[in-house]
Amino acid sequence: MASVSPESGAPARDVRLLPKAHLHLHFTGSMRTGTLLELADRYGVRLPEALSSGTPPRLRATDERGWFRFQRLYDIARSCLRRPEDVHRLVQEAAEEDLRDGSRWLEIQVDPTSYAPRLGGLIPALEIILDSVADAMRATGLGIRVLVAANRTRHPLDARTLARLAVRYADRGVVGFGLSNDERRGFARDFDRAFAIARDGGLLAAPHGGELSGPSSVWDCLEDLGAGRIGHGVRAAEDPRLLRRLAEAGVTCEICPASNVALGVYERLSQVPLRQLFEAGVPIALGADDPLLFGSRLAAQYEIARRHHAFTDRELARLAAQSVQASTAPPDVREKMLLGITEWLEN
Structure with a gap:
């Protein structure tokens, strides 16, 4: 069924044609x-039905057992990436999927520590990833950069090592430093030194916060880690003072509606406080998070905004523009994307 514009009732513009970051x-x-199934077969990895059925698993990561199940599925999938050519294929296909959805700039997040045992060590793993990114850019024309992410469940000293490595490879396409995994574990301030290293090296600070934990985790990311962007941040909607802070500081929240529901943070797509954040002036960059597990990619997140939150085409264009402005894309690339957004609205 074709989408209908909330503005006029006429057929809506195709969100896949809307340039976005x-x-x-x-x-x-x-x-x-399909790639996961092929790799699992090649390496003799037995996949659980949640990964092999083609239907996204229903996860309840709001409790520890649910998060463990989610993490286990992710780890099983990651175990199928064993050779440089597997990494190359993943990045190439991710770029192709993004282009199909209208993305003109992709910032992909990775913890190279997780791939190091099978790819020859930490530095070789990151270099294989960055080489794959460079190849995919040449092949597809999509601008791609990398955020190196530390794991919140590992020791903060490991995060410092990763931060130094990320800075070392800034000239090879690393643009930011993140902090992922269960935000209910540990304290953001334990990683403050790692983020200081990253920021001092010119990298964007983009830790996760405000999804599994409430507004306090977003505050911690801002005050302890100097966050320039927040991974998720959706639960900032529960704190009016925090909304004002994010809006005034221009800190973008990377909102992933489909994963919010898949992980049980909200029961229904209509409950994700997307419009509340938008109308409070908080910059938003819609993201797909983990399409392998959540079943939808980037354009689908814009359709969610349209169908479940009555975003007009003009408002969708504003969301796309906010994603571009929050990116690390060079000025000329941003200008071209913003021009494309204007043209999308005029056609």
Whole structure:
């Protein structure tokens, strides 16, 4: 069924043709299901039905057991990436999927520590990833950069090592430093030194916060880690003072509606406080998070805004523009994307 514009009742513009930046996509989670099935068969990895059925699993990560199940599925999928050519294929296909959805700039997040055991070590793993990104850019024309992410469940000293490595490879396409995994574990301030290293090295600070935990985790990201963007941040809607802070500081929240519901943060797509954040003036960059597990990619998040939150085409264009402005894309690339957004609205 074709979408209908809330503005006029006429057929809505195709959101796949709307130029946009994709700022919240995890590495293994970007994989196509078909690719996972092929790799699992090649390496003799037995996949649980939640990964092999082609139907996104229903996860309840709001409790520890549910998060463990989600993480286990992710780890099983990651175990199928064993050779440089597997990594190359994943990045190439992620770029193709993004282009199909109208993305003109992708910032993909990865913890190279997780891939190091099978790819020859930490530095070789990151270099293979960055080489794959460079190849995919040449092949597709999509602008792609990398955010190196530390794991909140590991020791903060590991995060410092990763931050130094990320800075070292800034000239090879690393643009930011993140903090992922269960935000209910530990304290953001334990990672403050790692983020200081990253920021001092010119990298964007983009930790996760405000999804599984409430507004306090967003405050911690702002005050302890100097966040320039927040991965998720959706539960900032529960704190009016925090909404004002994000809006006034221009800190973008990378909102991923489909994953919010899949992980049980909200029961229904209509409950995700997307419009509340938007109308409070908080910059938003819609993201797909982990399409492999959540079943929808970037354009689908814009359709969610349209269908479940009555965003008009003009408002969708504003969301796309906010994603572009929050990206690390060079000025000329941003200008071209913003011009494309204007043209999308005029056609």
